[in-house]
Amino acid sequence: MTAEPIRASxxxxxxxxxxRDRLRLGRLARTGRWLLPAAVLAAAVGLWHWAVTAxxxxxxxxxxxxxxxxxxxDEFPSLALNWWMTVKVSAVALALAVVAGVGLAxxxxxxxxxxxxxxxxxxxxxxxxxxxxxxxxFIYIDDHVARVLFCxxxxxxxxxxxxxxxxxxxxxxxxxxxxxxxxxSGWQRLRHLELPAALxxxxxxxxxxxxxxxxxAVVAExxxxxxxxxxxxAFRILEASYRMQTPKMFAALLLIVLTGVTIHLAIGLLAHLxxxxxxxxxxxxxV
Amino acid sequence: xxxxxxxxxxxxxAPAGQAGAAAxxxxxxxxxxxxxxxxxxxxxxxxxxxxxRGDFLSxxxxxxxxxxxxxRLIADLIRPGRGRIxxxxxxxxxxxxxxxxxxxxxxxxxxxxxxxxxxRLRGLSRRTAAPDVAEALAxxxxxxxxxxxxxxxxxxxxxRVAIARALVTRPQLILMDEPFAALDEIxxxxxxDDLLELRARIGCTVVFVTHSVFESVFLSDxxxxxxxxxxxxxxxxxxxxxxxxxxxxxxxxxxxxxCRVASATLAAAMEQGSDDG
Ligand SMILES: Nc1ncnc2c1ncn2[C@@H]1O[C@H](COP(=O)(O)OP(=O)(O)O)[C@@H](O)[C@H]1O
Ligand SMILES: [Mg+2]
Numbered sequence: 001m002t003a004e005p006i007r008a009s010x011x012x013x014x015x016x017x018x019x020r021d022r023l024r025l026g027r028l029a030r031t032g033r034w035l036l037p038a039a040v041l042a043a044a045v046g047l048w049h050w051a052v053t054a055x056x057x058x059x060x061x062x063x064x065x066x067x068x069x070x071x072x073x074d075e076f077p078s079l080a081l082n083w084w085m086t087v088k089v090s091a092v093a094l095a096l097a098v099v100a101g102v103g104l105a106x107x108x109x110x111x112x113x114x115x116x117x118x119x120x121x122x123x124x125x126x127x128x129x130x131x132x133x134x135x136x137x138f139i140y141i142d143d144h145v146a147r148v149l150f151c152x153x154x155x156x157x158x159x160x161x162x163x164x165x166x167x168x169x170x171x172x173x174x175x176x177x178x179x180x181x182x183x184x185s186g187w188q189r190l191r192h193l194e195l196p197a198a199l200x201x202x203x204x205x206x207x208x209x210x211x212x213x214x215x216x217a218v219v220a221e222x223x224x225x226x227x228x229x230x231x232x233x234a235f236r237i238l239e240a241s242y243r244m245q246t247p248k249m250f251a252a253l254l255l256i257v258l259t260g261v262t263i264h265l266a267i268g269l270l271a272h273l274x275x276x277x278x279x280x281x282x283x284x285x286x287v
Numbered sequence: 288x289x290x291x292x293x294x295x296x297x298x299x300x301a302p303a304g305q306a307g308a309a310a311x312x313x314x315x316x317x318x319x320x321x322x323x324x325x326x327x328x329x330x331x332x333x334x335x336x337x338x339x340r341g342d343f344l345s346x347x348x349x350x351x352x353x354x355x356x357x358x359r360l361i362a363d364l365i366r367p368g369r370g371r372i373x374x375x376x377x378x379x380x381x382x383x384x385x386x387x388x389x390x391x392x393x394x395x396x397x398x399x400x401x402x403x404x405x406x407r408l409r410g411l412s413r414r415t416a417a418p419d420v421a422e423a424l425a426x427x428x429x430x431x432x433x434x435x436x437x438x439x440x441x442x443x444x445x446x447r448v449a450i451a452r453a454l455v456t457r458p459q460l461i462l463m464d465e466p467f468a469a470l471d472e473i474x475x476x477x478x479x480d481d482l483l484e485l486r487a488r489i490g491c492t493v494v495f496v497t498h499s500v501f502e503s504v505f506l507s508d509x510x511x512x513x514x515x516x517x518x519x520x521x522x523x524x525x526x527x528x529x530x531x532x533x534x535x536x537x538x539x540x541x542x543x544x545x546c547r548v549a550s551a552t553l554a555a556a557m558e559q560g561s562d563d564g
Contacts, residue, residue, distance in 0.1 A: 174387050177387075179408075180363075182408045193393070196395045196396075
């Protein structure tokens with residue numbers, strides 16, 4: 001119980017061989033965290049390149065990595081606008097999901113009645129495939145951007161709501177007692193106890209929702225896509241597929257993947273910065 | 288039975304020094320308190336206990352006899368089923384200090400911010416509260432660790448933070464629920480010494496729950512021994528040894544005598560508890 005501080009300020013220097021082995025393994029694991037995926041990527045791209053050249057596969061079936069890369073560079077000026085649209089819609093949808101999810105979660109913890117009345121419908125919303133309601137959204141919402149935004153919002157809203165509800169309820173029982181003893185108001189309880197306790201849970205939900213908002217935006221465009229200034233990257237993939245411009249499809253896909261990975265890493269970094277001093281999940285992680 | 292038991296609950300009213308404690312004005316009294324959780328058999332039945340101003344009162348009893356329940360009643364976290372809790376001074380009820388068995392610190396806040404919490408809930412800004420926070424931290428010997436996070440501290444240091452948090456509002460009464468039970472013995476002894484020294488300086492009333500005979504004798508001037516099923520006060524002992532009590536007191540024959548008396552009383556209480564259960 002009275003062990004030394006858990007995070008010693010300097011790296012421990014174990015005397016024994018077993019300790020040294022453990023340290024070396026730790027260092028290896030840390031390097032492996034990025035080295036191994038990088039090696040897998042390099043191998044996959046190499047294999048891809050080799051397969052395309054060895055079997056002489058035509059570009060419209062499977063373009064090689066070099067062709068995809070040059071297409072991405074050549075087409076970037078034209079893709080950038082659509083890419084920016086997708087990024088914007090995903091980000092705004094995610095922001096709205098955070099506001100609605102956290103807001104509703106707080107209301108649920110204030111009122112059991114409200115939660116009992118509404119939560120089942122939130123679950124219905126969650127389990128209904130977005131593809132299945134997209135045609136309805138197409139009928140009821142006129143504006144193209146609003147449609148895509150709505151779809152992206154729907155899919156990213158639930159993980160934030162359910163995780164935040166869980167987090168708000170997870171506050172330590174003794175700390176709740178302490179709040180009672182100090183006669184804290186409902187707002188003070190929320191501000192000083194429940195919201196901070198919910199933060200790790202919320203960030204877990206945000207991680208899931210971040211990916212989903214991008215998926216929602218792309219799926220919405222596939223099903224209700226329209227061209228013009230408001231078109232996103234998904235529309236360009238569709239367009240390229242009609243014209244058999246397979247390298248361009250790959251280039252747009254690559255942009256979407258990079259966007260998803262960036263969102264994931266950004267939220268991971270945010271979680272690390274917010275939690276590293278106190279929460280187990282963020283200890284020893286290095287982004 | 289022989290000497291120690293005879294000297295126990297019966298003789299508790301006799302020794303010198305008890306007169307001093309009895310003359311103190313009451314602070315809070317539990318009168319004929321019954322408490323049951325749900326449909327379970329009552330946890331407490333007909334419990335009567337008076338806490339007087341300036342007491343260091345230990346509640347000593349086997350685990351599960353209802354000691355924590357008594358503290359939760361005093362802290363108004365739960366209401367009695369029957370009987371009442373009477374405060375001589377309502378202001379004292381409004382400013383309690385409480386220390387639980389676990390330090391229960393907010394892991395997301397620094398040591399200083401944890402201690403700031405009670406004042407913050409009263410609307411004091413960090414700046415306004417800073418001198419009080421610094422003073423409370425210095426009082427528990429943690430002046431240098433204000434910026435640390437709880438998980439960077441040892442178990443004993445975390446408990447010190449919890450004590451500083453309880454002190455920061457300058458309460459008239461501090462409730463402590465087995466605060467040192469989870470600590471190793473050396474740390475516990477140090478914290479016992481420091482707690483007494485601290486109390487000598489600020490002079491507040493303490494109700495201290497423990498299941499350790501040694502701890503209760505070392506710390507308190509009154510010991511209320513509880514019996515279980517249903518929980519009630521089995522007997523009271525006075526420990527008339529004067530303060531300050533230092534490590535030397537722990538080695539003295541008087542201390543050993545009082546430990547023997549308290550042990551015998553506890554044993555008798557446990558015997559009766561199991562007869563009833
Ligand atoms: N919230 C609760 N609900 C039901 N039973 C409880 C609750 N709290 C305590 N008890 C029961 O009351 C009895 C006394 O508990 P407690 O006051 O914690 O004892 P102690 O602190 O002396 O160990 C125990 O048998 C315990 O199981
Ligand atoms: Mg207890």
